[in-house]
Amino acid sequence: MTRLQSALAACQERGEKAMGLFLTNGFPHPDATLPILHAVDEAGADFIELGMPFSDPLAEGLPIQHASERALRHGVTMPDAFRTAEQFRAESETPLLLMGYVNPILRYGVGNFCRDARSSGVDGLILPDLPPEEADVIEHEARNAGLGLVFLVAPNTSDERVRFIDERASAFVYAVSVAGLTGSNLDGLDGISAYLSRVRRIVHNNPLLVGFGIRTHEDATRLSEHTDGFIVGTALIRLTEALWDDASLTDAERLDRVRRWTHELKHGTTSLSV
Numbered sequence: 001m002t003r004l005q006s007a008l009a010a011c012q013e014r015g016e017k018a019m020g021l022f023l024t025n026g027f028p029h030p031d032a033t034l035p036i037l038h039a040v041d042e043a044g045a046d047f048i049e050l051g052m053p054f055s056d057p058l059a060e061g062l063p064i065q066h067a068s069e070r071a072l073r074h075g076v077t078m079p080d081a082f083r084t085a086e087q088f089r090a091e092s093e094t095p096l097l098l099m100g101y102v103n104p105i106l107r108y109g110v111g112n113f114c115r116d117a118r119s120s121g122v123d124g125l126i127l128p129d130l131p132p133e134e135a136d137v138i139e140h141e142a143r144n145a146g147l148g149l150v151f152l153v154a155p156n157t158s159d160e161r162v163r164f165i166d167e168r169a170s171a172f173v174y175a176v177s178v179a180g181l182t183g184s185n186l187d188g189l190d191g192i193s194a195y196l197s198r199v200r201r202i203v204h205n206n207p208l209l210v211g212f213g214i215r216t217h218e219d220a221t222r223l224s225e226h227t228d229g230f231i232v233g234t235a236l237i238r239l240t241e242a243l244w245d246d247a248s249l250t251d252a253e254r255l256d257r258v259r260r261w262t263h264e265l266k267h268g269t270t271s272l273s274v
Contacts, residue, residue: 018229089121
């Protein structure tokens with residue numbers, strides 16, 4: 001069993017919904033990313049997605065687009081994501097996935113990318129622009145490197161395609177809550193619930209997690225009723241941008257706010273002892 005599989009299974013055994021948090025590498029500043037990752041880890045994240053900045057992040061809403069742009073302006077590159085992962089892994093066994101897009105990986109070299117990701121302590125990959133039908137371009141190298149692959153389903157994904165995606169995924173199935181971009185509003189919760197219930201009946205080979213639009217513990221509780229957990233990115237991006245742009249705060253105060261927000265997101269309370 002992989003580190004990610006073990007973490008998700010442990011959540012199920014405890015009767016908890018797994019919580020994954022996303023942060024763009026190099027955001028809000030290259031020196032801030034690693035301390036933020038440790039803060040959310042200490043406060044209860046069950047796994048972490050580290051975004052590799054890209055100039056054309058097609059699945060992302062404006063906040064995460066802006067985070068990529070800000071990181072790229074700081075000169076953040078793909079090898080920097082490996083260094084961040086390696087530094088994180090030196091102090092934590094919490095699963096870490098890289099989230100990004102296929103073109104930079106092809107330019108880097110698929111074999112080189114998978115080798116460097118694994119040697120840095122990465123556990124899996126989320127590549128929104130890689131259809132499972134075309135996954136052969138990376139699947140073999142990822143499997144040899146022990147990297148799990150995540151594929152996405154959406155409200156308009158047919159039952160047949162959900163089954164196919166469940167067969168191809170090797171980490172978990174990512175259910176996009178709405179047919180839109182990250183950070184979209186959660187309109188029509190009854191419809192979202194019906195969609196997630198339908199997908200839950202089909203997905204058997206992998207854990208099922210839901211993301212997009214989750215901002216609060218209440219959002220997470222409602223949407224994960226039919227899933228094994230939830231993923232939050234935009235809300236953390238917005239929080240960290242506001243905190244690090246506030247010159248009146250110290251870094252210690254900023255990280256404490258991140259810990260308390262993380263704990264509240266999963267548990268619905270700000271009570272925290274770390």
